[in-house]
Amino acid sequence: MKPSSRKTGRRAQKLLRAGAAVAAALAVAGAGAGQPTAAETQAEIERYRAMLAEDNPAELYAARGEELWNTPRGPKQAALAGCDLGLGPGVVAGAYAQTPRWFADAGRVMDIEARLAWCMETLQGFSAADIAARPFGSEDHKSDMEALVAYVVTASRGYPIAPSQKLPQERAAYALGKSLFALRAGPYDFSCQTCHSQDGKRIRLQELPNLTRREDVRRAYTGWPAYRVSQGEFRTMQWRINDCFRQQRFPQPKYLSETVNALITYLAVEATGATYNGPAMKR
Amino acid sequence: MSIRISVAICALLLGLPCAPALADDAALRTALEAARRDFEARGPAGLDRLDLDAVQTVCNRWANNPPSELQSLLQAEQLAAVKYPEGGNYLGDWKKGEALAQSGRGLTWSDGAKVATGGNCYNCHELASTELAYGTLGPSLARYGQRRGRSPDLLRYTWAKIYNAKASSLCSNMPRFGHSGALGEAQIRHIMAYLFDPQSPVNR
Structure with missing residues (x-):
């Protein structure tokens, strides 16, 4: 273990205890007749942030992801050092900021998570079914993918968001994402736009970014993937889109599907030029 | 109701200029095809939730701002189906x-x-x-x-x-x-x- 990992390891207990305390406080406040007020919730999160100084539990996931990246795994017992995230085999720094993009070897537009899955399949010999079986982790069942994503996106901090739109397939993914964003369906007639096309709105106390405005997309996109305090887990963009569709009362989008990748492409392209600042810590 | 039928309503019943929005129809069709391919039923959320009714079809096609004649027609239909206690x-x-x-x-x-x-x-x-x-x-x-x-x-x-x-x-x-x-x-x-x-x- 490298010194930085050991230091991260020592912080682990403190961070997770603090996270659990805040999650519990939010849960207790939410269980009463009233939800916590915006100020109370914000104060709780600020208290948590102060407790951690500049630390974010996402670091723990990133450290585990780095180990996973370097460890020979899968039926082929290969590490991911040969994985090409778009900037050449093994290059991690800045790679996430340039996704989603077209990958000629796979013949599709991929977000970072789809690309990692591709490498796990082709280099390590994992089956697609195994990778898709439990992509979103829980306390009892940590997700390797979430850790890998945490590692890879952390290595894009400070890089400008720059997904390619040079190829027609990349432009088609953007166009599809834009159409899907507006598609109303289901028992409540919801689309992504229902909640994300006006300024300054909220659901309960949760503020909603207006994702039809570049400024808001940039702020939202450069914070994701993120550590979710209320869930006590690191969450990826695949999870973010999946959970929005759950709340829209849609059926479930398949993990890494064209639909989810297209929506991520749409947001990434709208956020082009903004500096990646994640992974953030979210309520 | 299919998109084609909604276009037919627009063209035949109301005589409105429907041609300029055909590109939107193609994009909407592509989005629906992708959704039908990429979503799966889970729990109470079945794939039938992607079957659009007339209101959804028309609101999707006209970006939530359909021609007023079409709005009136469909609103009247919806109102007629309200069951009072x-x-x-x-x-x-x-x-x-x-x-x-x-x-x-x-x-x-x-x-x-x-x-x-x-x-x-x-x-x-x-x-x-x-x-x-x-x-x-x-x-x-x-x-x-x-x-x-x-x-x-x-x-x-x-x-x-x-x-x-x-x-x-x-x-x-x-x-x-x-x-x-x-x-x-x-x-x-x-x-x-x-x-x-x-x-x-x-x-x-």
């Missing part, structure tokens, strides 16, 4: 209405089939002054009954708004709670009481 008995128990207004549960794939569907009111509306955790996507309904009274017309109008918001505003963001079957008659009566009862915290 037996014997004009609009008002139930405001306490049960409050519980429904608070609950945002139901109909997601993670809700079991036995989960009672909530009214979701506080997700988008301000209601009782004591509840500070309200959403702002919809208008404030604070002191709803106190401000507006409870005339028969208002009771009927409000019932129809909860039952099917699209009957008065075709591409409204608000779900069609009665029309979709999310809420039954008894539940809508309780929510009505929460809005109108003088004892309800909404009016105190």
